[in-house]
Amino acid sequence: GAGVSQSPSNKVTEKGKDVELRCDPISGHTALYWYRQRLGQGLEFLIYFQGNSAPDKSGLPSDRFSAERTGESVSTLTIQRTQQEDSAVYLCACTRDRGHEQYFGPGTRLTVT
Amino acid sequence: AQSVTQLGSHVSVSEGALVLLRCNYSSSVPPYLFWYVQYPNQGLQLLLKYTTGATLVKGINGFEAEFKKSETSFHLTKPSAHMSDAAEYFCAVTRGTGGFKTIFGAGTRLFVKA
Numbered sequence: 737g738a739g740v741s742q743s744p745s746n747k748v749t750e751k752g753k754d755v756e757l758r759c760d761p762i763s764g765h766t767a768l769y770w771y772r773q774r775l776g777q778g779l780e781f782l783i784y785f786q787g788n789s790a791p792d793k794s795g796l797p798s799d800r801f802s803a804e805r806t807g808e809s810v811s812t813l814t815i816q817r818t819q820q821e822d823s824a825v826y827l828c829a830c831t832r833d834r835g836h837e838q839y840f841g842p843g844t845r846l847t848v849t
Numbered sequence: 850a851q852s853v854t855q856l857g858s859h860v861s862v863s864e865g866a867l868v869l870l871r872c873n874y875s876s877s878v879p880p881y882l883f884w885y886v887q888y889p890n891q892g893l894q895l896l897l898k899y900t901t902g903a904t905l906v907k908g909i910n911g912f913e914a915e916f917k918k919s920e921t922s923f924h925l926t927k928p929s930a931h932m933s934d935a936a937e938y939f940c941a942v943t944r945g946t947g948g949f950k951t952i953f954g955a956g957t958r959l960f961v962k963a
Contacts, residue, residue: 767949778939778955779893786949827893831949837883837895838941838951 740841748847757813757844759828771827818848851876851942855954863962868927872940881943882923888936935961
C-alpha cells in the first residue's frame with residue numbers, strides 16, 4: 737500500500753488479557769518505530785527496528801510488552817496481561833533513511849476495561 | 850543521549866498574530882530535527898525538517914524553523930496565525946549519525962483565538 741497501516745483501529749479488552757497490534761509499514765522503509773500516546777500527552781518511544789540489526793527496546797515500559805519484526809516487513813506489538821494504564825493510542829511509524837521523515841500510521845486505540 | 854524540551858504545553862495566540870513554539874534539544878552528535886503536527890482526530894504529519902545545509906528551513910502552511918547550534922534550539926514560527934493552525938505540535942530529534950532512534954518532545958497545543 738501507499739501508506740502505513742495498523743490493525744485493529746480500535747481494541748477493547750478486559751484487564752489481564754493479551755493483545756496483539758499489527759503494523760504494515762511502507763515497502764522499502766528500513767526503520768520501524770512503535771510509540772504510545774496517552775490521552776492528551778506526547779509520544780512515548782517504545783521500540784524501534786532498523787533493518788536486520790538488534791532492535792532498540794529501551795522504551796518498553798515493562799516485560800509485558802514485546803515486539804517483533806521480520807526483516808523489513810510487518811511488525812507486531814504484543815502486550816501481555818493488559819492493565820488499565822495500558823489504555824492509549826499505539827502508533828507505528830517508518831522511515832526509509834536516517835535523515836528522512838517518519839510516516840505514521842493511523843494508530844490503534846487500545847482500551848483496557 | 851538525545852532529549853527534546855518543548856517550552857509551554859499550551860500556547861494561545863490571536864488570529865493574525867505571530868506563532869512561536871519553542872524547542873530545545875540535546876544531542877551528543879549532529880542532530881536531525883523535525884517538527885510534526887497533529888490536527889484533531891488525525892495522524893501526525895511532517896511540517897518541516899533540518900538535516901544539513903541551510904539552517905532556516907521552510908515547511909508547509911507558512912511555517913518555518915531555524916536551527917541554532919549555539920543555542921541548541923529549533924523554534925517553530927509562523928508570521929500570522931490562522932484558525933486552521935490550531936493543533937498539537939511536536940518537535941523531534943534523530944541522531945545525525947549512527948542510528949535512527951528518534952525522540953519526541955511532549956508537544957505544544959496551539960490555540961488560535963478569533
